[in-house]
Amino acid sequence: MPPQKVLESRLLEQSALEAGFIKAKAAALNPADAALFEGPARSIMLCALPYGNLQADEPLPEDNGEAVYAEIAPFARFNYYREAARRLLKLACGLRAEGLYAKKDFRIFCNSRLNEKYLAEHYGLGRRARNGLILIPEAGSLFVIAGMSLPFEIQREPEEADVDAGQFPLCANCMGKGRGKPPCVRACPCGALEGDGRVTLEKCIQWYASGNGAAVPPLVRNNWGKRLYGCGACQDACIYNQRPLNGCITTLGALPRFMDARKLCGMSDGALRAFFKGSAMGMSWLTPQTIRRSARLCAPP
Numbered sequence: 083m084p085p086q087k088v089l090e091s092r093l094l095e096q097s098a099l100e101a102g103f104i105k106a107k108a109a110a111l112n113p114a115d116a117a118l119f120e121g122p123a124r125s126i127m128l129c130a131l132p133y134g135n136l137q138a139d140e141p142l143p144e145d146n147g148e149a150v151y152a153e154i155a156p157f158a159r160f161n162y163y164r165e166a167a168r169r170l171l172k173l174a175c176g177l178r179a180e181g182l183y184a185k186k187d188f189r190i191f192c193n194s195r196l197n198e199k200y201l202a203e204h205y206g207l208g209r210r211a212r213n214g215l216i217l218i219p220e221a222g223s224l225f226v227i228a229g230m231s232l233p234f235e236i237q238r239e240p241e242e243a244d245v246d247a248g249q250f251p252l253c254a255n256c257m258g259k260g261r262g263k264p265p266c267v268r269a270c271p272c273g274a275l276e277g278d279g280r281v282t283l284e285k286c287i288q289w290y291a292s293g294n295g296a297a298v299p300p301l302v303r304n305n306w307g308k309r310l311y312g313c314g315a316c317q318d319a320c321i322y323n324q325r326p327l328n329g330c331i332t333t334l335g336a337l338p339r340f341m342d343a344r345k346l347c348g349m350s351d352g353a354l355r356a357f358f359k360g361s362a363m364g365m366s367w368l369t370p371q372t373i374r375r376s377a378r379l380c381a382p383p
């Protein structure tokens with residue numbers, strides 16, 4: 083039995099804020115969730131790393147009717163996933179400094195196999211919004227979720243209970259404006275949002291841009307626009323995302339906002355892999371075929 087440590091959630095959350103996360107929540111894990119992690123997981127810390135909407139943006143290329151550009155959405159313009167994991171690793175190293183625990187006792191995750199939206203909501207980082215994403219008043223939904231399991235107990239001050247405003251408390255202000263559906267639902271080009279937090283994946287542009295679907299159906303094809311990777315329609319329409327929101331500063335995996343769609347179509351597998359290596363589009367599951375398919379949809383013959 084290793085020596086036990088008990089930390090106050092407040093101190094841990096403060097260290098995450100100092101590391102550049104915009105919000106953090108640390109809490110005791112329930113036994114079912116603790117079993118998701120290998121090793122001695124007793125607690126968990128969920129963090130939000132913002133990418134915001136103030137990135138230094140190249141202006142939209144002039145559309146002369148023959149536009150061949152393909153756009154990369156803000157969440158993928160830097161490798162925020164890796165940046166978040168890197169920051170958590172540093173925090174974990176600090177927590178290990180007393181030598182009580184091993185590196186493997188802290189399991190860091192970001193865009194992992196775990197259901198991160200569930201963890202973020204269940205352990206109090208944010209609330210699920212009607213567009214299916216996790217929303218926090220501090221950064222809207224313009225952040226990536228990252229977290230780590232902790233091998234020690236967390237002490238929490240009792241918190242005031244959430245004001246009960248129904249299933250989507252943060253979306254309450256969007257409803258009842260006489261137009262029936264909330265802005266995120268209306269903004270989705272293919273009508274993929276049910277409005278109850280569910281996304282019909284076969285109608286979600288980003289689902290195809292991530293390599294799903296053997297063929298892209300006409301509804302999605304006709305609404306594709308100039309998206310190479312990422313669709314922000316349901317986020318851009320959200321009232322929380324419309325104020326200026328700072329993103330964290332990172333240089334990891336920088337990608338341009340616009341790429342030449344026709345040039346991308348002609349690039350070999352090797353050239354595409356080399357170009358996107360280390361970026362948010364360098365994931366093993368995002369194949370050169372998928373990238374070329376999205377580029378072709380941006381630049382139909």
Ligand code: B12
Nearest residue numbers: 193194196197198214215216226227279288289292312313
């Ligand atoms: C696969 C995936 C996708 C897929 C599918 C997304 C989806 N909504 O299902 C695609 C490629 C489409 C996608 C798109 C995007 N993604 Co994504 N994605 C993931 C990933 C890797 C897994 C999500 C998942 O499948 N979870 C498991 C399923 C079972 O959970 P679920 O989606 O919550 O589904 C349940 C609910 O729908 C629930 N439910 C909810 N409401 C209701 C209501 C009723 C009535 C019922 C019955 C059920 C129900 O039932 C389902 C089953 O349990 C996560 C990272 C992770 N590991 O969690 C990132 C993640 C969710 N994605 C993220 C992002 C940023 C995006 C995009 C914004 C990127 C972009 N700009 O294009 C879009 C947003 C699209 C959208 N509106 O959801 C972030 C979201 C951060 C946040 N603030 O919430 C995550 C968390 C990555 C990260 N670490 O930051 N993504």
